[in-house]
Amino acid sequence: MRSFLKATLIWTGIAAIGAVLVVGFGLYNVSARQGHLPGVSWVLHTAYRNAVRLRSPSEDEVPEISAPALIALGRGHYQDACAFCHAMPDQSRSQTALSMLPAPPHITDAVSDWDPQHMYWIVKNGVKMSGMPGWPSTKRDDDVWSVVAFLDAVKQAERPVSAAETDLAGIVQERDDEADQNSRIASIYQSGCGRCHGENGFADGNVLIPRLDTLPAAYIEASLQAYRSGARQSGIMQQAASQLSDEQIFEIAAYIAENGRDVSGEYQTGSLDPALVARGDLLAHGGDEKANIPSCISCHGPASRPKSDRFPPLAGQSEVFLREQLTLWKSGIRGGTDRAVMMHEAIPNLTEDDILALAQYYASLPSGR
Numbered sequence: 584m585r586s587f588l589k590a591t592l593i594w595t596g597i598a599a600i601g602a603v604l605v606v607g608f609g610l611y612n613v614s615a616r617q618g619h620l621p622g623v624s625w626v627l628h629t630a631y632r633n634a635v636r637l638r639s640p641s642e643d644e645v646p647e648i649s650a651p652a653l654i655a656l657g658r659g660h661y662q663d664a665c666a667f668c669h670a671m672p673d674q675s676r677s678q679t680a681l682s683m684l685p686a687p688p689h690i691t692d693a694v695s696d697w698d699p700q701h702m703y704w705i706v707k708n709g710v711k712m713s714g715m716p717g718w719p720s721t722k723r724d725d726d727v728w729s730v731v732a733f734l735d736a737v738k739q740a741e742r743p744v745s746a747a748e749t750d751l752a753g754i755v756q757e758r759d760d761e762a763d764q765n766s767r768i769a770s771i772y773q774s775g776c777g778r779c780h781g782e783n784g785f786a787d788g789n790v791l792i793p794r795l796d797t798l799p800a801a802y803i804e805a806s807l808q809a810y811r812s813g814a815r816q817s818g819i820m821q822q823a824a825s826q827l828s829d830e831q832i833f834e835i836a837a838y839i840a841e842n843g844r845d846v847s848g849e850y851q852t853g854s855l856d857p858a859l860v861a862r863g864d865l866l867a868h869g870g871d872e873k874a875n876i877p878s879c880i881s882c883h884g885p886a887s888r889p890k891s892d893r894f895p896p897l898a899g900q901s902e903v904f905l906r907e908q909l910t911l912w913k914s915g916i917r918g919g920t921d922r923a924v925m926m927h928e929a930i931p932n933l934t935e936d937d938i939l940a941l942a943q944y945y946a947s948l949p950s951g952r
């Protein structure tokens with residue numbers, strides 16, 4: 584027994600000295616140009632795969648992710664935030680991406696082994712010590728599903744997005760060419776923002792992406808700053824805004840506001856419920872004194888001109904977007920500019936039905952500034 588203890592002590596001592604040499608003196612080569620020691624890759628990779636399976640939500644928690652609008656939104660974010668590592672489905676990875684260790688798998692391989700709930704976990708949390716980043720927003724993860732929708736579309740069909748992508752590549756190319764004559768800022772908008780928000784800010788009618796063509800410049804500028812600082816949370820917009828300087832934010836906001844309205848820009852309103860719209864109309868105009876809900880009109884219109892260039896007009900905005908924002912306000916997640924406090928006071932007593940009615944009312948109005 585004694586000799587066993589002695590042997591254990593000696594081996595523990597040797598292991599400790601070994602660890603000090605390896606860690607303390609930098610003997611383990613962390614160069615990405617050399618692979619891990621035999622076995623280390625296997626251990627890390629197996630730990631990673633098992634951790635993802637253990638922690639992912641259950642299959643039942645996966646929402647509907649086949650809607651084209653959701654896939655389009657996810658593709659827009661993927662192009663900007665992921666493609667430089669994983670490549671687009673019909674592109675190959677850059678040599679720099681291939682020189683990472685582990686190298687980011689090509690998108691078509693990255694999705695092949697995982698179900699949507701696993702992809703959700705990976706995209707939300709990232710993978711430590713691998714270069715795979717976590718989701719930019721710490722308070723909100725509903726928008727992660729748009730990226731999962733795109734990944735799943737890539738998985739479902741071998742090249743489901745290639746046609747759209749070719750179009751997209753065409754648009755970006757064309758716009759880049761035009762940019763020779765147009766201003767630098769127009770080109771930043773068209774290639775960086777227009778991919779989601781559309782050429783004129785109407786997002787080609789995608790109801791998940793707010794229209795910008797009705798918003799005043801000062802509100803757009805302040806909102807971009809709020810996304811960039813994290814005061815307003817959205818993994819998608821925090822990523823997009825993080826790449827802009829103060830000056831670019833100012834110029835882009837002015838560009839959007841001056842760029843004119845999309846004349847074809849009205850959402851389909853056929854599915855709105857007239858009874859709800861009428862209820863929303865009453866509430867928006869009169870508020871509800873008993874429930875301490877102010878009239879929305881006093882700040883948001885409808886009016887021929889915005890009530891203030893720091894208040895977003897809501898008329899003709901997408902119903903889905905309005906409902907989502909009101910729900911975020913109510914749950915305390917929606918921050919924004921230094922005027923956001925006005926909404927924090929206006930919102931707490933709205934019920935879910937009020938939210939639905941108000942969103943339907945504003946969506947039913949013709950868009951106007």
Ligand code: HEC
Pocket residue numbers: 628631661664665666667668669683684685686687688692693694696702705706710713714715716730734
């Ligand atoms: C800086 C490079 C980088 C960026 C940017 C990046 N990833 Fe990754 N990603 C990786 C690496 C490296 C791995 C491999 C992790 C591992 O195997 O340990 C990975 C793994 C993955 C996987 C799992 C693949 C598998 O085979 O297990 C998915 C899915 C994925 N990434 C999706 C995304 C999405 C979506 C985005 C954008 C929101 C993104 N990645 C952004 C580097 C990146």
Ligand code: HEC
Pocket residue numbers: 656658659660661663772775776777778779780791792793794795798802803804806807816817819820823824827835895
């Ligand atoms: C990947 C798609 C995508 C890209 C790229 C993108 N946006 Fe957005 N944008 C969105 C979505 C989705 C929202 C709603 C986010 C939220 O819930 O707050 C949004 C919200 C906004 C808002 C707030 C609108 C409001 O009514 O409050 C502004 C302003 C905006 N984007 C401007 C831009 C600008 C400028 C760029 C380019 C630098 C850009 N966006 C790039 C998808 C995108």
Ligand code: HEC
Pocket residue numbers: 793806867876877878879880881882883893894895897905908909918919920921922923925926929941
């Ligand atoms: C005292 C003025 C005020 C009142 C009253 C008010 N709001 Fe707001 N609202 C604001 C301001 C300011 C913002 C922009 C905040 C920010 O993002 O910083 C805003 C933002 C919003 C947004 C997000 C719009 C977008 O494009 O992101 C919605 C939706 C909204 N309000 C709905 C309502 C509704 C519905 C009511 C009535 C129940 C209401 N508001 C009452 C001032 C007000």
